[in-house]
Amino acid sequence: MTYLTLSIVDSISQLKTSDIISLSSVVISALSLAGAFITYVIKTVTDYNKKIEEIRPNVFISYERKRNFTLLQESLVLKNYGLTAAWIKKIEINPPFENNGKMDFKANNFKNIKDFPLAPGQEIRGIISLLGLEDNTLKKTKRSYYIEYKRKLQVQVSQPSSSHMNSYS
Incomplete structure (x- = not known):
């Protein structure tokens, strides 16, 4: 030792x-x-x-169909389910909606949302189709939605999320 x-x-x-x-x-x-x-x-x-x-913010896009008598309204809903504001950086929808009808409801208007604040519980709705019972205005396909956003008070943090929805649109 x-x-x-x-x-x-x-x-x-x-x-x-x-x-x-x-x-x-x-x-x-x-x-x-x-x-x-x-x-x-x-x-x-x-x-x-x-x-x-x-x-943290939780932002999702959902697809919604409402039938009112013989008309069918199809829309996309962008909503923040979180408890803090989200700054939407960009939204991608693949493949983009293609309108086969005469009336254009600007089905891809969500891709124009950039640097936009979305408060907790706030939602934005966009009509993508308004059609009759037998009409086939939008092409039916499976789509993926990609949302990139960040928290309001945090620098350089983006929380991308994607959801795959089989929208009949």
């Missing part, structure tokens, strides 16, 4: 039993305090991340 180890062992062997118990209780208390501090830091970070996740 080295000289330092021998001197520590000699020092401990010269301690009384009560001194050893006191020293060990101090070491155990210090370790408990360090463990409590580490647990506190981990819990604080976890709670902060959970709170941020709870209040």
Whole structure:
């Protein structure tokens, strides 16, 4: 053994039993305090991340069909289901809607929304088709919707989400 180890062992062997118990209780208390501090830091970070996740914006596009007598109205709804405002950076719809009818409802108007704030609970509706019972104004296909947005107070954070919907449009 080295000289330092021998001197520590000699020092401990010269301690009384009560001194050893006191020293060990101090070491155990210090370790408990360090463990409590580490647990506190981990819990604080976890709670902060959970709170941020709870209040973040949640923006989705949904497809809606409403029948009113013999007319069928088809629309897209952009809504923020989150608890904070979202800044819409861009929206992509693939493949784009193609209107086969005579009346154009600007079915792809959502792609023009850029740098637009969307408040919690706010929704934007866009009519993509208004047709009769047997009309086939829009081509039917499966579409994917991509929305890129960021939180209002956070810099350079975008939360892209996509949903695949089989819209009969």
